[in-house]
Amino acid sequence: VKKEVISKLRQILAAPCVVDDETELLVYECDGLPLFKNKPDVVVFPRTVDEVAQVVRIANEYRVPFLPRGAGTGLSGGALAIEGGIVIELQRMNRILSIDVENRIAVVQPGVVNLHISQAAAPHGLYYAPDPSSQMSCSIGGNVAENSGGPHCLKYGMTTNHILAIEAVTAKGEIIRLGNPAGEPIGMDLLGVIVGSEGTFAIVTEITVRLLPKPQAVKTLLAAFHSVEECSQTVSDVIAAGIVPSALEFVDAKTIEAVEASVYKAGYPQDAVAALLIEVDGFRDGLEETSNAIVEICRRNRSYDIRVAKDDEERAKLWLGRKGAFGAMGRLAPDMITMDAVIPRTRLPEVLVAIDRMSERYGLDVANVFHAGDGNLHPLILFDSRYPDQVDKIFGMSEEIMKLCVDVGGSLSGEHGIGYEKKDFMGLVFTEADLDTMMRVKRVFNPDGLLNPSKIFPSRRACTEVGKHTTTSTAEIGKRVEEVLLGVGGPADAQSRRPQAYRQGPAGGPDAQEKPHGKAPR
Amino acid sequence: LTIDGISPSKVVRPESIEELARALSRETGAIVPIGAGTQTSFGNPLRRADCAVDLTGLSRITEYVPADLTIHVEAGVTLERLEHTLLENNQFLPLDPWNGPAATVGGIAAANAQGPFRAAGTIRDWIIGMKVVEVDGRISKAGGRVVKNVTGYDLQKLYTGSLGTLAVIAEISLKLRAKFGRTATVVARFSDNEAAAECVAAIRKSPLQPVSCEWIGPENEVWLRFGEDSRAVDWQLKNVPAVADWVVSEGSDEAAAWERLRNRYNAFGPLVMRVVGLPTAVREIVEEYRPAAWIAHALNGIVLMQLSSPENIRSIRGKYRAVIEKAPVELRREIPTFGLNNSEYELMKQMKDAFDPEGRLNPGRHVDGERS
Numbered sequence: 076v077k078k079e080v081i082s083k084l085r086q087i088l089a090a091p092c093v094v095d096d097e098t099e100l101l102v103y104e105c106d107g108l109p110l111f112k113n114k115p116d117v118v119v120f121p122r123t124v125d126e127v128a129q130v131v132r133i134a135n136e137y138r139v140p141f142l143p144r145g146a147g148t149g150l151s152g153g154a155l156a157i158e159g160g161i162v163i164e165l166q167r168m169n170r171i172l173s174i175d176v177e178n179r180i181a182v183v184q185p186g187v188v189n190l191h192i193s194q195a196a197a198p199h200g201l202y203y204a205p206d207p208s209s210q211m212s213c214s215i216g217g218n219v220a221e222n223s224g225g226p227h228c229l230k231y232g233m234t235t236n237h238i239l240a241i242e243a244v245t246a247k248g249e250i251i252r253l254g255n256p257a258g259e260p261i262g263m264d265l266l267g268v269i270v271g272s273e274g275t276f277a278i279v280t281e282i283t284v285r286l287l288p289k290p291q292a293v294k295t296l297l298a299a300f301h302s303v304e305e306c307s308q309t310v311s312d313v314i315a316a317g318i319v320p321s322a323l324e325f326v327d328a329k330t331i332e333a334v335e336a337s338v339y340k341a342g343y344p345q346d347a348v349a350a351l352l353i354e355v356d357g358f359r360d361g362l363e364e365t366s367n368a369i370v371e372i373c374r375r376n377r378s379y380d381i382r383v384a385k386d387d388e389e390r391a392k393l394w395l396g397r398k399g400a401f402g403a404m405g406r407l408a409p410d411m412i413t414m415d416a417v418i419p420r421t422r423l424p425e426v427l428v429a430i431d432r433m434s435e436r437y438g439l440d441v442a443n444v445f446h447a448g449d450g451n452l453h454p455l456i457l458f459d460s461r462y463p464d465q466v467d468k469i470f471g472m473s474e475e476i477m478k479l480c481v482d483v484g485g486s487l488s489g490e491h492g493i494g495y496e497k498k499d500f501m502g503l504v505f506t507e508a509d510l511d512t513m514m515r516v517k518r519v520f521n522p523d524g525l526l527n528p529s530k531i532f533p534s535r536r537a538c539t540e541v542g543k544h545t546t547t548s549t550a551e552i553g554k555r556v557e558e559v560l561l562g563v564g565g566p567a568d569a570q571s572r573r574p575q576a577y578r579q580g581p582a583g584g585p586d587a588q589e590k591p592h593g594k595a596p597r
Numbered sequence: 598l599t600i601d602g603i604s605p606s607k608v609v610r611p612e613s614i615e616e617l618a619r620a621l622s623r624e625t626g627a628i629v630p631i632g633a634g635t636q637t638s639f640g641n642p643l644r645r646a647d648c649a650v651d652l653t654g655l656s657r658i659t660e661y662v663p664a665d666l667t668i669h670v671e672a673g674v675t676l677e678r679l680e681h682t683l684l685e686n687n688q689f690l691p692l693d694p695w696n697g698p699a700a701t702v703g704g705i706a707a708a709n710a711q712g713p714f715r716a717a718g719t720i721r722d723w724i725i726g727m728k729v730v731e732v733d734g735r736i737s738k739a740g741g742r743v744v745k746n747v748t749g750y751d752l753q754k755l756y757t758g759s760l761g762t763l764a765v766i767a768e769i770s771l772k773l774r775a776k777f778g779r780t781a782t783v784v785a786r787f788s789d790n791e792a793a794a795e796c797v798a799a800i801r802k803s804p805l806q807p808v809s810c811e812w813i814g815p816e817n818e819v820w821l822r823f824g825e826d827s828r829a830v831d832w833q834l835k836n837v838p839a840v841a842d843w844v845v846s847e848g849s850d851e852a853a854a855w856e857r858l859r860n861r862y863n864a865f866g867p868l869v870m871r872v873v874g875l876p877t878a879v880r881e882i883v884e885e886y887r888p889a890a891w892i893a894h895a896l897n898g899i900v901l902m903q904l905s906s907p908e909n910i911r912s913i914r915g916k917y918r919a920v921i922e923k924a925p926v927e928l929r930r931e932i933p934t935f936g937l938n939n940s941e942y943e944l945m946k947q948m949k950d951a952f953d954p955e956g957r958l959n960p961g962r963h964v965d966g967e968r969s
Contacts, residue, residue, distance in 0.1 A: 175875075177798075177801060177802065177876070177877050178875045178876050178877055178898070179876075221747065222747045222751070224745060224747075228745065232722065233745065233747075235751065235754075236718070236722055249940065251940040251941075251944075252940075253941065255873055255918050256875050256898065257873045257874065257875070257897050257898040257899055258897070259871075259873045259897070259899060259918070260709065260721070260757075260758050261873070261918050261920060261935055261936070261937065261941070262758070262935040262937050262941060262945055262963065262964060262967075263755055263758060263759050263763075263945050263948060263963070263964070264709075264721065264754045264755060264757055264758055265755070265941065265944055265945070265948075267721065267751060267754030267755065267757075268750060268751050268752065268754050268755045270751070271747050271750070271751050272750055272751075288804060288806070291804060311664055314664065314666060314775075315663075315664060317687055317775030317776065317778070318775070319774060319775060357825070357826070357829060358804075358825065358826075358828075358829035358832050358833070359832070360828040360829055360831060360832035361825070361826040361827065361828030361829045361831075361832075362829075364826075364828065365826060417741075417743040417744075417745055417746055418743065419662060419665040419667070419742070419743055420664070420665055420744075421662065421664045421665050446745070449743075449744045449745040450665075450743055450744065450745070451745050484742055484743070485741075485743055486741040486742075486743050486746045486748045487748040488746070488747050488748050489743075489745045489746060489747065490745065490747055491747070492747055493747075493748060493749070501748075501749065504741065504748055504749075505738070505748075505749060506737070506738075508735050508736065508737045509737045509738050509739065509749070510749075511737070512731065512737040512739075512752065512952075513739070513749055513750045513752065515951040515952070516750055516752060516755065516948070516951065517750070518951065519944065519947045519948050519951050520944075531749070531750075
């Protein structure tokens with residue numbers, strides 16, 4: 076990027092809001108997927124929609140690639156500046172603009188942390204339903220871009236079902252508003268196609284979300300099994316019984332081992348081959364009976380240990396293990412890749428067996444902790460980046476897992492997105508015609524391809540970035556994020572603008588800063 | 598077959614997606630996709646028609662996996678048939694569009710047709726994938742066959758509500774849910790708007806979660822439908838705001854009541870608007886524009902109103918988003934159906950051009966008929 080572009084950016088943004096120092100830029104060389112890296116040329120921190128629009132217009136003027144970035148917790152490389160250019164960091168736009176209790180909506184800026192919406196709505200008995208495991212750190216703008224999920228989308232749906240309206244800056248720098256608080260598409264559902272477009276259609280600068288009343292009661296239970304088959308059968312039987320759990324999560328032995336050895340210790344039975352974390356919520360009346368019906372189904376499938384949480388504290392503890400599982404993996408290996416794939420839930424047993432065999436063949440441990448209710452797998456491949464051959468194997472193994480899932484009628488991603496990571500797998504599920512149609516839609520929104528280039532669509536060129544053996548540990552990235560955000564050579568007021576809960580650090584959950592880690596040599 | 602006074606010179610009735618693709622690839626004139634024909638007067642007026650494509654021949658349920666809670670149906674499958682199929686496994690979809698069970702699934706999606714189940718969502722929330730045939734005959738798909746999926750762009754959302762003007766919907770994959778353990782409906786009549794509005798406000802502030810909440814005027818009736826586990830329905834019935842004498846109905850009486858409401862809506866006309874506001878604005882909408890009759894999805898802030906003259910449309914659109922639900926063709930020629938703002942219009946127009954540059958799919962019915 077020319078010096079001229081940076082000086083233009085400095086004309087519209089205050090000095091600390093334009094970062095082009097080589098060291099500081101390291102923070103932005105990747106997102107939550109550290110396998111792929113490339114430094115942007117410059118990172119800007121706009122505070123208003125007009126500033127975003129002006130940056131986009133400058134990028135257009137000089138034909139420089141640009142992309143939005145939220146908390147950088149994405150797991151498919153969506154915020155990776157693979158062609159360099161300008162990263163538009165939206166974390167400064169982090170205000171909750173309004174909460175309309177009677178109409179059950181909140182208007183928020185894209186940099187607001189997912190969980191902060193529910194916290195702000197809590198005094199009114201309301202909450203925001205989609206709860207990705209990174210909800211303590213991920214931003215709502217990133218959720219909109221990725222159409223994020225989470226354990227509770229089994230009952231409540233994905234991000235797309237909860238976004239009512241947006242303000243956005245187009246790829247050309249125009250400010251538009253789409254949708255309305257009633258969530259009623261007028262004409263074509265442009266909002267519906269922007270949500271989940273992974274930052275390739277527009278930069279969302281304001282979001283109206285639906286809030287839901289908190290359920291009267293919640294029942295959470297953990298059931299342990301001696302076999303994966305019995306565990307999977309339980310999943311099918313619960314669904315077949317017409318029960319709509321709010322969450323139905325699968326945890327395997329490897330995950331339990333990691334969790335129980337970590338600070339997320341939840342008292343999961345350590346002799347279990349697999350366990351299910353099942354939650355039902357809704358009206359108090361009838362919930363006990365539903366919970367009992369689930370216990371009965373677990374028993375019928377030979378669950379040998381069933382724990383029903385008696386109070387909120389026990390509930391929180393059961394969830395701690397599940398939500399902390401990703402972070403706890405540091406107990407087993409210095410590095411991990413979180414895979415994401417979906418299969419029809421009836422194909423769970425055979426797919427898990429096949430992944431197990433693959434794990435043996437590649438000599439890499441795999442932990443399985445995932446949303447069983449909707450067939451959304453998360454095989455966690457454990458490795459050590461000090462051994463380049465292990466890194467190479469990951470690419471082979473992840474491709475095999477993708478093919479396996481597609482072969483049984485599944486898909487490439489349930490909630491993490493395609494981004495940079497999986498774009499070359501798109502041909503597994505889509506024909507040339509399918510991709511061509513998607514490309515035509517992309518060109519309507521992003522005619523010059525400057526907005527978040529080289530994402531989603533397969534590239535035929537060789538990926539030189541793939542297989543780089545310079546993987547930065549997530550802990551190290553976290554440290555660098557802290558340095559910059561806390562003002563060590565970075566934007567000076569970053570700390571004071573961050574909400575309290577964030578500054579105190581997350582209390583659990585897999586985010587970049589807290590993965591127990593740090594052994595990999597540089 | 599006549600739509601907006603135009604009769605296509607020929608009708609083809611493909612019996613497979615491949616046949617549909619061949620028909621479209623051969624056709625060089627204006628193409629009019631049509632399902633059960635229940636919504637041909639919704640949208641901007643048709644401008645040309647050379648070939649009508651009757652999609653009722655695409656009537657296969659291609660796959661139904663009850664244990665996965667998914668079904669894959671061709672566009673011509675009727676809602677009635679879908680419902681019957683699902684009931685065999687105690688499953689269902691909360692869809693009850695006004696145009697009724699004879700409507701095809703493809704038509705419901707194309708028109709984004711809705712009914713009193715609006716409080717529980719629309720067909721958009723249940724579609725997980727779609728196969729379409731584009732104007733040149735190519736087959737393309739979006740989404741997938743699994744209940745949770747973020748692979749590729751959600752083009753099925755774009756096709757939903759596009760009135761067949763981007764591509765012809767050929768097959769739809771839907772996620773399903775278990776049938777409600779029980780449903781029950783309560784109805785109360787109020788003396789005036791104020792009393793009905795107060796009742797609706799009390800429901801909005803209550804923990805009740807009705808799957809339908811309709812405020813019907815000028816009778817000022819409030820209809821609530823609960824669908825849940827039987828005990829949860831019981832609890833809600835007991836906790837309905839005690840502002841009126843509620844009449845409870847279940848079973849066939851309940852079904853008959855909603856059928857009567859559907860007939861009542863279908864008798865609305867000749868001019869019906871869908872006014873979109875906020876739940877708290879429903880009373881204001883009703884009182885400001887004084888419709889002759891209305892049905893409001895009160896928890897969504899949507900009012901379907903029968904207007905006695907088109908004069909109000911401009912002032913309504915000055916304040917709210919409003920879509921023409923029904924109007925004589927002469928009126929629809931004068932007033933655009935959707936009332937799009939400039940940036941919406943430009944994006945939708947470009948979208949139309951990206952799919953159908955010659956404007957041959959349902960010419961005039963959607964964005965291409967919004968501005969003359």
